[in-house]
Each structure stands twice: as structure tokens, then as C-alpha cells.
Amino acid sequence: MIETTMPRPEQIVVCKWHPELIGSLLDRSLEVYVILDAFDVEHMHPDWKLLANAERVYRISEFDSLEEISAVASDLSLRGVAGDRIISFTEFSQFGAGYLSTLLGDSADPLRHVAYRDKRLMKQRVEAAGVPTAAWASLPDRADEQDLRAVRERLTFPIVVKPATGGGTIGTFTVDSPEELAPKLAGLGATPFVKTSQLIAEEFVVGRELHIDALWEEGEPLLLLVSAYHENRLAVLDGISGGADATLALDGSSVLAQEDAPELYRRVLELHRRVNRALGIERAVTHLEVFERHDGELVFSEIATRLAGAWIPMMLSEATGTDIYRTLAESMADGKIPAVRPARRHVGGLHLRPSAPGRITAIPSAEEILAVDGVLRVQHLRKVGDVVDFSHPSEWCVFVAIGADDAAEYEELLHRVAREIRIEVEPLGAGD
Ligand SMILES: Nc1ncnc2c1ncn2[C@@H]1O[C@H](COP(=O)(O)OP(=O)(O)OP(=O)(O)O)[C@@H](O)[C@H]1O
Ligand SMILES: [Mg+2]
Known part of the structure; x- marks a missing residue:
């Protein structure tokens, strides 16, 4: 403390x-x-x-x-x-x-708070501090040929294009070649939840996607947990957007215990401190995303000065043995947090969705889900009768936090939960 x-x-x-x-x-x-x-x-x-x-x-x-x-x-x-x-x-x-x-x-x-939301200003500042980031270009006007030319000339394809101030991987897509850029942009509709039409284009980074959730007090971490997404968030989109051999990716993440990955924790902390200095983060709650390339290099992806969304808060509660919102309140008010006691040695979270788009006809209750061995918490975001249309990867249905004391048991649990907890749907009719 x-x-x-x-x-x-x-x-x-x-x-x-x-x-x-x-x-x-x-x-x-x-x-x-x-x-x-x-x-x-x-x-x-x-x-x-x-x-x-x-x-x-x-x-x-x-x-x-x-x-x-x-x-x-x-x-x-x-x-x-x-x-x-x-x-x-x-x-x-x-x-x-x-x-x-x-x-x-x-x-x-x-502009400080804008750099916490606009991925271009954020990347410019982080890059200037010497932190590796994907090469990127601003696309303020998707109909402006000069803006498109700058992207084609400055970046090596494939690239990822996304709203400059987006969230939840909504409106995010890959472009494989320079020739594809104009037609893909021309076919874009409005992005749900995003007001600006300005975009950022980035070179595609290959690697494992990590998220780091931390509470900072005077520039020091009161709490810092490194987690790995089961699959990169864009791969989740590939799964739900169909295709002949598309299968649903495991959507969620696992907390990596510090004792299992001390060197990764050390390097993440070093990168995080540089990011914090670049953006003026001293007393805050942060959700940082980083790619770990196959050669081990860490590449900054983005940071938010808020608690993560989706399954992550309940997973953090289990990983700390606290209510993460109460812990956040305590850190903000008192500059300290309660002692951390993980519920299990291995803790993770999963987002469960139906295997196809449709109207929900059956969804297991909280009691039924909690009866599954290894499930620690559950949160329902949908009910019978709701429509899930697979329009974007953050169409949340049910979150679960899971845990086990043994690595092999945890791995088995992860797949068992994803397989066994089923949300049933009927196909959408013409009126949906
Ligand atoms: N340069 C990149 N290379 C590879 N994948 C990327 C890149 N940029 C984004 N992605 C993928 O797209 C997802 C969404 O991008 P990003 O995290 O920048 O935006 P977001 O919509 O704000 O995210 P969140 O889902 O965390 O709210 C990432 O989690 C990652 O899987
Ligand atoms: Mg993100």
C-alpha cells in the first residue's frame, strides 16, 4: 500500500x-x-x-x-x-x-482529455515519447481524395480503419490493399454510438492482444493487472460476420497472474509509465491495450482513463477479491485500496452470445449459470425476445467471470462454459 x-x-x-x-x-x-x-x-x-x-x-x-x-x-x-x-x-x-x-x-x-479519447492525438503524443505504436494516418474526410492518398502512400497494407473516437470495436474494419480503400470507405454507413465521421487508419499489428487495468495514485500503481484477450477483438468480428468457415471466437480475456509472468509485468509497467508521462496521467483509473508481437515487442494500441467495460469489471472484482467499483471509490477518496485476494489462482471472463443472429428464445437464468462449476459471477444484458443481429462485436448478451486454481482446469473450464451455456435464437423474420 x-x-x-x-x-x-x-x-x-x-x-x-x-x-x-x-x-x-x-x-x-x-x-x-x-x-x-x-x-x-x-x-x-x-x-x-x-x-x-x-x-x-x-x-x-x-x-x-x-x-x-x-x-x-x-x-x-x-x-x-x-x-x-x-x-x-x-x-x-x-x-x-x-x-x-x-x-x-x-x-x-x-486538449489533455481529448488525447484520452481521440486515437490520433493519443498516438501522436505516445509516439513522441518513444513508445512503439502502429504507423497511422488521420482520415478526417473519407470522401477527400487527398486524405485517401495520404493513407495509401504512408501506410503498408493491410491496415485497420476505425472511428477516431470509437469504442467497442464498432465501425472497425481491415483493408487488405490500397485498391480496396476507396470502395470500402464509400460503402460505409454511419457508425452506431459515434458522432464524428473522422477516422484513423493504422498498419495492422500481428500479435497477442493484452489489456492492462490499473489504478494510479501520484504516478504509482495501487493496482495493475495484465490480462490477455482469448482472441483479438477483431477476430471476434470475423466470427460473427459470417463466411463459410467462420466459427465464433472465444470472446473474453484471462488475467495473467504476476507470478506467472514477472518479466511481462515489468515491461508492461515500464511502457505504461512512459504512456502516462506522455499523456499526463497521474491519479486515474486506466484501461490500456497493447499488442505483444511474436518477437515479444510490446506495441501501444490505446488507453482510456476509465474502468474497462464489458466482462472486465466483474473479472477484476474476482481477480482482486473486492468489488472493483468500491475499490475505485476508495482509491479516489483515500489514495489506497483494500488488500488484494484473488478468488482463484486463474481468473477470466467471457462474453456469451448465441451462435447465430436472431431473436432470443431461451437464455439460462443467473441461478442456472452460477450452478456451472467454476462460474463465479454472471451478468445478463439481454432477455428472451431481444434481437441480436450480429451487427458489431460489442452487442453484449451475457457476461460471466470464471476461475480455477489449476491452469489445465482453467483451460478446460473456459471451453466448457463457452460450449455449455447456450443462448437459443429463432431466425429473424422480414419485419425485424
Ligand atoms: N493497428 C491494429 N492492428 C491490429 N488490430 C487492430 C489494430 N487496431 C485495432 N485493432 C483491432 O481492433 C480492435 C478495436 O480497436 P481499438 O481498440 O483501437 O478501438 P476501440 O473500438 O476503441 O476498442 P474497444 O473495443 O477497446 O473499445 C482492437 O481491440 C484490435 O483487435
Ligand atoms: Mg480498444
């Missing part, structure tokens, strides 16, 4: 609803301000009784509204709340939270 010398905040602003995180902050003698968007209020069932203990709850339509964030900044400023006390833990609130902290005077660099 690391002792901190930085003054601890007395006021904290939380962007978006999360019961454990907000509940845990309210348990402390802190002034807690909460900003909820319309999605929270309409779909996430905020606990208004709990929220009555907050200093103030602001309701806005969305975090991307300059006007609404400015109004919140104005009121917080009247109350003397500073910009270094804002917790934002979802992709949807990142720009708004960053703008809010800029307005409240947190950083001399108004």
Missing part, C-alpha cells in the same frame, strides 16, 4: 450513475456531486434515496452538451469545487467530464 502526500479531496464529482461507486463515496465524509444523463434516469434506475445523501444531483440530457456541462461547471464553480475531483467511468461521459474539469481549471492543457 502506498502512502500519499497529496492533499485528499473533500469534494468529488461523479459522472453517471453507478450504485456501488456512488454508495461507497457517500459512505465517506465527502461532499459528493453526481451528474446523471437522461439515459441514467430513464434506463438505469438510480436509487433516489441513496442520492438524497449527495450534496447535489445534476440532471443533463447528455454529456456531449456544451451548454449543459457549462451550466454544471458554473454552479460547481460557485460552490468552490475544483476540476481535479471528477470521476467519469464510462465512455459516454469522457468528453463531457474532461471539458468540465478543463472549465474548472484542472489542467494547463485543454
Whole structure:
């Protein structure tokens, strides 16, 4: 545990609803301000009784509204709340939270938070600090021939093209040759959840994909876990987008225990520190993605200053033996975290989806899934009657966290769970 010398905040602003995180902050003698968007209020069932203990709850339509964030900044400023006390833990609130902290005077660099979301600015800064990244080019206008020419001339194909500020691997695709670039871009529709049409193109990196989840305090990791995706996220897309021999990839990741991979942990930490310096990350929660090439070189992919999404929070809870949201709250409020006690020696997570697109006709209950030996937690995102159309790799259905004490047993468990927990669908009709 690391002792901190930085003054601890007395006021904290939380962007978006999360019961454990907000509940845990309210348990402390802190002034807690909460900003909820319309999605929270309409779909996430905020606990208004709990929220009555907050200093103030602001309701806005969305975090991307300059006007609404400015109004919140104005009121917080009247109350003397500073910009270094804002917790934002979802992709949807990142720009708004960053703008809010800029307005409240947190950083001399108004673009800092943009570099946590825009993959081009992020890569430029990380690359300038000497961290290996894929060669890349900006594609601000997919209809601009000059922009396309720059991509064709500067990059070696195959390449990956994706929204500059995307998430969840949505709207991400590969282009195998320079000739394919223009036709593929011309056929692109709007990307769900992404507002900007600006893109980034990157050379394709071959290697194992890792994610690193960490809590930082004064530039030191209170917690840092390295995990490996079972399959690269783009391979998941290949599986669901069909093709004659397409099979569903295992969608999830496994935490690598530090004692099993000490050298990898050492190199990841070294890279992470350089990335943090390049982007000004000191006290934050981070989700970093890195490729490990076959020769062992680590190549930076991207970083987010928030908790990871999907199955990862529940997997981190099992890997730490804590509720990760409470741990996050404790690190933000007190600069320390509870002792880490992994549930099992080997812990991982899986996203379970049906084997074909369709309307869900049967989905095992939480009790049924938890009865499967080795399943530690479950979270349902869909129910019977919902449609899963395989339009992108982050169409979440069911997450499970799994664990075993023995490596071979864990490997067997992973495949058994993916095979045995079935979500049944019927084909979509013409009206779907
Ligand atoms: N340069 C690259 N080389 C190989 N694969 C890549 C590259 N860029 C992206 N990918 C694949 O596409 C996925 C999505 O890309 P990236 O992580 O940059 O965007 P994202 O949509 O923000 O991600 P997330 O799913 O983590 O929210 C990656 O996880 C990886 O599998
Ligand atoms: Mg990513």
C-alpha cells in the first residue's frame, strides 16, 4: 500500500450513475456531486434515496452538451469545487467530464482529455515519447481524395480503419490493399454510438492482444493487472460476420497472474509509465491495450482513463477479491485500496452470445449459470425476445467471470462454459 502526500479531496464529482461507486463515496465524509444523463434516469434506475445523501444531483440530457456541462461547471464553480475531483467511468461521459474539469481549471492543457479519447492525438503524443505504436494516418474526410492518398502512400497494407473516437470495436474494419480503400470507405454507413465521421487508419499489428487495468495514485500503481484477450477483438468480428468457415471466437480475456509472468509485468509497467508521462496521467483509473508481437515487442494500441467495460469489471472484482467499483471509490477518496485476494489462482471472463443472429428464445437464468462449476459471477444484458443481429462485436448478451486454481482446469473450464451455456435464437423474420 502506498502512502500519499497529496492533499485528499473533500469534494468529488461523479459522472453517471453507478450504485456501488456512488454508495461507497457517500459512505465517506465527502461532499459528493453526481451528474446523471437522461439515459441514467430513464434506463438505469438510480436509487433516489441513496442520492438524497449527495450534496447535489445534476440532471443533463447528455454529456456531449456544451451548454449543459457549462451550466454544471458554473454552479460547481460557485460552490468552490475544483476540476481535479471528477470521476467519469464510462465512455459516454469522457468528453463531457474532461471539458468540465478543463472549465474548472484542472489542467494547463485543454486538449489533455481529448488525447484520452481521440486515437490520433493519443498516438501522436505516445509516439513522441518513444513508445512503439502502429504507423497511422488521420482520415478526417473519407470522401477527400487527398486524405485517401495520404493513407495509401504512408501506410503498408493491410491496415485497420476505425472511428477516431470509437469504442467497442464498432465501425472497425481491415483493408487488405490500397485498391480496396476507396470502395470500402464509400460503402460505409454511419457508425452506431459515434458522432464524428473522422477516422484513423493504422498498419495492422500481428500479435497477442493484452489489456492492462490499473489504478494510479501520484504516478504509482495501487493496482495493475495484465490480462490477455482469448482472441483479438477483431477476430471476434470475423466470427460473427459470417463466411463459410467462420466459427465464433472465444470472446473474453484471462488475467495473467504476476507470478506467472514477472518479466511481462515489468515491461508492461515500464511502457505504461512512459504512456502516462506522455499523456499526463497521474491519479486515474486506466484501461490500456497493447499488442505483444511474436518477437515479444510490446506495441501501444490505446488507453482510456476509465474502468474497462464489458466482462472486465466483474473479472477484476474476482481477480482482486473486492468489488472493483468500491475499490475505485476508495482509491479516489483515500489514495489506497483494500488488500488484494484473488478468488482463484486463474481468473477470466467471457462474453456469451448465441451462435447465430436472431431473436432470443431461451437464455439460462443467473441461478442456472452460477450452478456451472467454476462460474463465479454472471451478468445478463439481454432477455428472451431481444434481437441480436450480429451487427458489431460489442452487442453484449451475457457476461460471466470464471476461475480455477489449476491452469489445465482453467483451460478446460473456459471451453466448457463457452460450449455449455447456450443462448437459443429463432431466425429473424422480414419485419425485424
Ligand atoms: N493497428 C491494429 N492492428 C491490429 N488490430 C487492430 C489494430 N487496431 C485495432 N485493432 C483491432 O481492433 C480492435 C478495436 O480497436 P481499438 O481498440 O483501437 O478501438 P476501440 O473500438 O476503441 O476498442 P474497444 O473495443 O477497446 O473499445 C482492437 O481491440 C484490435 O483487435
Ligand atoms: Mg480498444
